Amino acid sequence: MNAQQEIEPYDPSSIESKWQQRWEEQGLYHANVDPDRPKFYALTMLPYPSGELHVGHWYSVTPPDARARFKRMQGFNVMFPMGFDAFGLPAENAAIQRKIHPREWTYGNIDRMREQFRRMGAMIDWRREAVSADPEYFRWTQWFFLKLLEHDLVYRQKAPVDWCPSCNTTLAREQVWGDDRRCERCRTPVIRKELEQWFFRTTRYADELLDFSEIDWPERVRVLQTNWIGRSEGANVVFQTETEDEIEVFTTRPDTLWGATFMVLAPEHPLVPSLTTEDQRDAVETYVLDASRQTAIQRESADREKTGIFTGSYAINPVTDERIPIWIADYVLTSYGTGAIMAVPAHDQRDFEFARKYDLEIRPVIQPVDEPLIDGHQMEFATTHHGTMVHSGPLDGTPANEAVEAAITYLEEKEAGVGAVGYRLRDWLISRQRYWGTPIPVIYCKSCGPVAVPEDELPVELPEDVEWLPTGESPLKLHPSWRFTSCPKCGEEAERETDTMDTFVCSSWYHLRYLSPQYSEGPFDPREYDYWMPVDSYTGGIEHATMHLIYTRFFHKACRDMGIVKGDEPMQQLRNQGLVLGEDSEKMSKSRGNVVAPDELVDRYGADAVRSYLMFFARWDQGGPWSSCGIEGTWRWLKRFWNLVLEPVEESSADSETSRQLRRKVHQTLAQVTHAFESYQFNTIVAALMELMNEMIRARRVGGADKEAWDEAVDIYLRMMAPITPHISEELWQRLGKSGSVHVQSWPEVDELALVEDEITLVVQVNGKVRDRLVMPVSATDDEAKERALQSEGALRFTDGKTIRKVIVVPGRLVNIVAN
RNA sequence: GCGAAAGUGGCGGAAUUGGUAGACGCGCUAGACUUAGGAUCUAGUCCCGUAAUCGGGGUGGGGGUUCGAGUCCCCCCUUUCGCACCA
Numbered sequence: 079m080n081a082q083q084e085i086e087p088y089d090p091s092s093i094e095s096k097w098q099q100r101w102e103e104q105g106l107y108h109a110n111v112d113p114d115r116p117k118f119y120a121l122t123m124l125p126y127p128s129g130e131l132h133v134g135h136w137y138s139v140t141p142p143d144a145r146a147r148f149k150r151m152q153g154f155n156v157m158f159p160m161g162f163d164a165f166g167l168p169a170e171n172a173a174i175q176r177k178i179h180p181r182e183w184t185y186g187n188i189d190r191m192r193e194q195f196r197r198m199g200a201m202i203d204w205r206r207e208a209v210s211a212d213p214e215y216f217r218w219t220q221w222f223f224l225k226l227l228e229h230d231l232v233y234r235q236k237a238p239v240d241w242c243p244s245c246n247t248t249l250a251r252e253q254v255w256g257d258d259r260r261c262e263r264c265r266t267p268v269i270r271k272e273l274e275q276w277f278f279r280t281t282r283y284a285d286e287l288l289d290f291s292e293i294d295w296p297e298r299v300r301v302l303q304t305n306w307i308g309r310s311e312g313a314n315v316v317f318q319t320e321t322e323d324e325i326e327v328f329t330t331r332p333d334t335l336w337g338a339t340f341m342v343l344a345p346e347h348p349l350v351p352s353l354t355t356e357d358q359r360d361a362v363e364t365y366v367l368d369a370s371r372q373t374a375i376q377r378e379s380a381d382r383e384k385t386g387i388f389t390g391s392y393a394i395n396p397v398t399d400e401r402i403p404i405w406i407a408d409y410v411l412t413s414y415g416t417g418a419i420m421a422v423p424a425h426d427q428r429d430f431e432f433a434r435k436y437d438l439e440i441r442p443v444i445q446p447v448d449e450p451l452i453d454g455h456q457m458e459f460a461t462t463h464h465g466t467m468v469h470s471g472p473l474d475g476t477p478a479n480e481a482v483e484a485a486i487t488y489l490e491e492k493e494a495g496v497g498a499v500g501y502r503l504r505d506w507l508i509s510r511q512r513y514w515g516t517p518i519p520v521i522y523c524k525s526c527g528p529v530a531v532p533e534d535e536l537p538v539e540l541p542e543d544v545e546w547l548p549t550g551e552s553p554l555k556l557h558p559s560w561r562f563t564s565c566p567k568c569g570e571e572a573e574r575e576t577d578t579m580d581t582f583v584c585s586s587w588y589h590l591r592y593l594s595p596q597y598s599e600g601p602f603d604p605r606e607y608d609y610w611m612p613v614d615s616y617t618g619g620i621e622h623a624t625m626h627l628i629y630t631r632f633f634h635k636a637c638r639d640m641g642i643v644k645g646d647e648p649m650q651q652l653r654n655q656g657l658v659l660g661e662d663s664e665k666m667s668k669s670r671g672n673v674v675a676p677d678e679l680v681d682r683y684g685a686d687a688v689r690s691y692l693m694f695f696a697r698w699d700q701g702g703p704w705s706s707c708g709i710e711g712t713w714r715w716l717k718r719f720w721n722l723v724l725e726p727v728e729e730s731s732a733d734s735e736t737s738r739q740l741r742r743k744v745h746q747t748l749a750q751v752t753h754a755f756e757s758y759q760f761n762t763i764v765a766a767l768m769e770l771m772n773e774m775i776r777a778r779r780v781g782g783a784d785k786e787a788w789d790e791a792v793d794i795y796l797r798m799m800a801p802i803t804p805h806i807s808e809e810l811w812q813r814l815g816k817s818g819s820v821h822v823q824s825w826p827e828v829d830e831l832a833l834v835e836d837e838i839t840l841v842v843q844v845n846g847k848v849r850d851r852l853v854m855p856v857s858a859t860d861d862e863a864k865e866r867a868l869q870s871e872g873a874l875r876f877t878d879g880k881t882i883r884k885v886i887v888v889p890g891r892l893v894n895i896v897a898n
Numbered sequence: 899g900c901g902a903a904a905g906u907g908g909c910g911g912a913a914u915u916g917g918u919a920g921a922c923g924c925g926c927u928a929g930a931c932u933u934a935g936g937a938u939c940u941a942g943u944c945c946c947g948u949a950a951u952c953g954g955g956g957u958g959g960g961g962g963u964u965c966g967a968g969u970c971c972c973c974c975c976u977u978u979c980g981c982a983c984c985a
């Protein structure tokens with residue numbers, strides 16, 4: 079009778095739900111403050127409750143879950159929380175389409191997704207769940223707003239904003255996608271609109287945000303953030319106009335100031351109307367109108383021929399005292415610097431092209447070293463290299479390395495300018511003209527102006543009885559009993575702010591709400607904060623590199639300066655997973671119909687097979703196209719391992735050599751798996767475990783390891799696979815009569831003695847090509863290795879008749895014989 | 899245009915960081931077994947030549963450093979991703 083037939087077949091559907099329920103009852107994943115144990119806060123970016131968990135969610139949660147479990151077995155007190163980023167546009171779109179309240183749609187989705195997360199077998203502590211649309215959550219989002227307001231980190235300003243005419247909302251710059259500047263959600267081309275908006279002063283932290291020295295974040299993200307912040311050093315210089323106005327410009331090349339032969343303002347610059355002379359007025363107004371009609375893509379394409387128009391006015395170059403004409407041109411942008419530039423055509427290619435076209439003076443003032451004297455009339459390109467200053471009055475002859483500094487010093491002495499730093503980063507526009515968001519807790523009073531809602535009146539809740547009309551107006555504006563109120567200061571009639579906050583405000587602090595989601599004395603319990611923060615491991619997609627990940631750092635630093643949190647950074651380590659594409663190698667989307675639903679795979683193969691396949695099928699940091707066929711591989715692995723472990727062991731033919739080899743393989747695998755977990759190389763963990771299983775099957779076939787070695791192999795194996803495939807590991811752990819849950823066991827220690835090899839395979843090369851392999855005792859000396867290599871059959875075949883020039887011995891590894 | 903990353907079998911991917919290229923898996927080929935399954939097991943599977951032993955070639959292309967290069971350096975090609983008149 080075949081022993082295999084007695085084994086109950088591996089049936090994930092019967093064991094997985096059983097263990098999920100039991101773990102839930104036991105509170106196996108509850109994480110509590112415990113000062114006696116080292117903590118580990120593992121955080122994955124919170125999902126948006128769009129409806130269903132797809133395979134991409136599993137890809138972003140399951141490997142970090144496995145790593146969190148690994149950390150726990152290593153002795154850390156691990157917190158692995160989950161929540162939902164529940165405000166946002168899709169809920170409103172769904173509300174309009176389905177005629178249901180956004181809350182109903184959102185919370186229905188959350189219920190469904192929470193169940194799906196349970197099926198995944200993730201070690202989520204659901205007691206710590208936080209949902210950003212809960213009043214007890216956004217109460218504190220509002221509280222943070224008031225704190226920022228108190229500390230002058232919020233301001234209100236009328237500003238041109240990107241506006242999506244379809245979603246009827248303003249968009250942050252990072253929410254405008256593509257060369258043709260379309261709305262990130264509906265792809266409608268964006269237009270400009272002037273509105274009073276609330277801003278967070280992110281630029282105040284620009285310099286500090288450039289410092290990554292305390293955090294372990296990927297190079298790629300650091301570069302993206304650095305470019306996004308876009309710091310450049312230079313000077314602000316003030317030019318007087320002949321009409322007594324002042325025009326301030328920012329320049330990175332103050333050393334070229336003596337070559338500034340004209341100025342250019344952006345068409346939207348506030349001084350344009352007053353600077354325009356009567357005879358130029360028609361032409362200027364036409365040009366300004368034209369510029370406003372241009373789409374952003376037309377305006378901002380760098381290879382377009384430059385256009386402009388003379389205002390008729392002149393400014394005085396503060397260092398040469400010369401009259402220089404003031405032009406306007408659309409290549410100067412209001413959104414950077416001061417919206418005005420000094421034009422130095424000899425040393426800036428854009429200014430050069432403009433000057434050539436409109437026949438303006440080109441005056442070189444920087445002479446590159448070791449080159450013939452340059453002449454403005456004959457130049458074909460601007461020279462942007464640094465060099466010795468010429469035609470620069472008192473600074474003539476200043477060498478390249480001192481020129482910028484000397485120019486700034488000179489400007490400051492003359493009080494015509496100051497050294498300054500410019501940034502590409504803008505302040506964060508947080509106002510959204512939408513209903514489904516955190517209401518901005520401000521009341522407008524005719525006599526008192528904007529007044530903060532008193533803290534004890536928080537949260538400002540959203541009215542439930544709103545109408546869902548696709549009119550574009552926020553429903554809050556159409557709700558008089560909510561909108562009209564009294565001033566908290568003077569009691570007179572007043573109006574609520576009807577804008578809500580960007581959802582990135584909610585997600586800037588959710589990691590703090592997880593600490594104590596029921597806490598009512600503040601946004602978080604300081605006791606929990608002191609124990610758990612900062613986040614030890616933060617994982618999520620690269621797409622958040624310049625939005626969420628800058629905002630949350632800003633938020634943390636601002637809170638630190640307000641005395642709310644401690645430490646300079648919220649997330650100590652960041653890692654990005656790649657993107658799982660559809661089987662057609664395209665991005666998964668409902669409209670393409672290529673979304674892979676994990677539920678069907680779980681029904682067929684079980685959560686453990688899906689989890690391990692997700693870790694195995696690609697490098698986690700790269701992702702790639704999904705292939706459902708491949709899951710057969712991890713499915714077979716689990717079935718084979720199940721049978722291998724449950725088959726009765728025949729000890730009769732055990733031999734010590736097989737045992738020793740098995741132990742060596744077990745501990746080698748353990749060392750490898752431990753390292754791979756630390757470095758997020760999940761695919762090699764599964765591969766190593768498969769390899770070890772193959773070795774165990776082989777050991778059993780050739781006669782078997784002794785009971786001690788075999789039991790140790792199984793024990794270590796179950797501990798190693800527990801983080802990846804929690805259900806089957808737990809089931810086998812129990813069936814083998816081991817006590818407790820496998821998930822609270824300790825991570826095994828590598829036995830260094832077991833790793834020791836007594837024989838090595840020495841590779842014999844002749845002129846760099848492998849010609850033989852010799853098995854040698856580890857104790858063999860270099861000379862012995864060399865001798866045996868020279869005498870080996872494979873080597874002799876290729877050294878015969880040749881002179882041996884050199885022999886290189888790499889101890890324990892190879893011998894290379896150089897002969898010709 | 900500027901910047902970054904990557905390029906390894908039919909496919910996903912390994913390679914202790916300069917030392918046996920292709921681990922592990924999918925797929926494929928052949929065979930075994932059968933209570934005919936969503937099977938399972940065994941063997942093979944980089945390319946060319948060979949019955950086998952064995953030999954030659956091989957990590958996008960070209961060159962270089964080195965006893966030795968997938969790995970380091972230079973040039974080129976391709977792909978992907980950022981940024982894109984940023985003063």
